[in-house]
Amino acid sequence: MKKKIAITLNGERVAVEAPAHRLLLDLLRDEIGLTGTKEGCGTGDCGACTVLLNGKPVNSCLILAGELDGADIVTIEGLKLGSEFHPLQQAFIQDGGAQCGYCTPGMLMMSKALLDENPDPTEEEIRFALSGNLCRCTGYVKIVQAVRDAAAALRAARAAAGGQER
C-alpha cells in the first residue's frame, strides 16, 4: 500500500514512497535517514519532534505520510546556513542552551519559527512560544537567553545587510 509522496525537504524536491500510515517522524528518520529530529513522548506533549511544515512548527510524531503530498518540510538538518551554523545554533552553543541535547533540535526549530514571525520577542513571548517544548536538563533559563541572543544577532546581521533577509 505504498504511496508516492512528493515533498520539498530542506529546500530540495524529493519523491518518497511510503505507506499512508507512516508517521512523518519515521519517514524522516527511517526512510530518508535524517535522524536529527527526535521522538520524545510520541503524543504531542514534548515538542522534541518539531519540524516546520509549510513554514509552521508542528509535531512530526502526529502527522501521517498520507497527509503530506506537496508539503514543504524543514528539519534541523535544514537550519544551517551553508556551512555555517544558524545564529540560533551558535547562541545555543555559546550560552549553554543544551545539556543532554535531546530536546535541542525541537527547541531550535520552534525558536526558528518564533523568530521568523517575531524578530524581537520579549522573554514572556519566548516562554509562551516554547511552552510545548520540554527540557528536563537546563531549567530553560539558558535556552531563553540563547533565543534572545540569537534574535539580537539576527537583527544585527539584518541591519548590517541593509534590511535584506538573510
Next chain:
Amino acid sequence: MRRPEPVEIYTPASVGEASALMKKLGAGGRFLAGGTDLVIAMKEKGLSPKYIVDLKRIPSLSGIREQADGSIVIGALTTMREVETCPLIVRRFPFLARSAAEVGSIQIRNRATIGGNMANATPSADVAPSLLVLDTQARIAAEDHERTVALEDFFRGPGQTVLGSDEILCELVIPPSDRRLVGEYIKFSPREMMDLAYVGVAVALVLNDRRCERARIALGAVAPTPLRARNAEAILLNQVLNEEIAEKAAAAAASECKPISDVRSSAAYRREMVRAMTKRALLNAALAPPPASWAERRERRYR
C-alpha cells in the same frame, strides 16, 4: 510509543465527495482533520480505523470571514492557531482568540482544527464555552443534505455528537452580535500551559452602563458536554453588574453544573471552582481593555 496500524487515507476535494466516500466505504472509517486527537488515539489507544478520509484538501472548509449581515463564519478546518491570531477574531471576540490559545502548544494549534475539536466532543474543549456564549451555530453537510444546529445541541456526551456517519461539520457560524459585547474565558488548571481544563468558564455580556442587557455563561469540563448556565444568566439579566450580583450568578452556575470526580479533581472541588471562576470571569469581562499579555491574563485569573 506504538505506531498506527496500516490504513488507507483518501483525500477528497469536496464535501460531497468526502461524504459519498464515507457512505460507500461503510462503517469503521474516520474523518481526519488536524489529527491531534485521531493520530494520538491510533498510537496511544490502538484505535484502528478501517480507512481515513482526510478533509484538509477541501478548500471551502478553511478560513474565517465576516458576512454582509455581520455574522462571522469559521470554517471547520481552520486551525486553532488561526483562530488565536486572526485579526477579526482578536478584535471582535478577544476571549475566543484567547480560549483557542489555551489549547496545547503552538505546534498542536498549527494542526488542531476548531471543527475537529468540536466533533471530538471532549467536555473540556477550551473553545466550546466561548463559542456557546456567542450563540454559535454548527453548519453540517452530507452528500445529499445540509442542516444547521445550535452548537449547544451539537454535543450529546463525551465524544458524542449529533453527526451522522456521513455528515461533516463544515462551519461554525457566530450570529451578528452587539458591538458592545464583552467577554472572558477562564481556564482553571494547575499548569499554566499544556494542560486540560479542570474547569472552563466563558461569559459574554452586553452592558449598558454596567446593566446587563444580555448575559451568557457557559461551562466546560463540568458536565458530559459543554453547558450553558441558564439560571445564572437569568440572575444577571437587567441587573447592574457588581460583586454581589456576580456572586449570586456564580453560585447559581455552581449549582447547575454536573461535575464528576476523576483523576484531575473531585466533583465538589470542580463545583467550588465554577463558583469562584464564574464570579471572576463576570467581573473581568466588565474590565476594559482586555489583558494585553499572558502575564497580565494570569494575574487576572488568580486575583
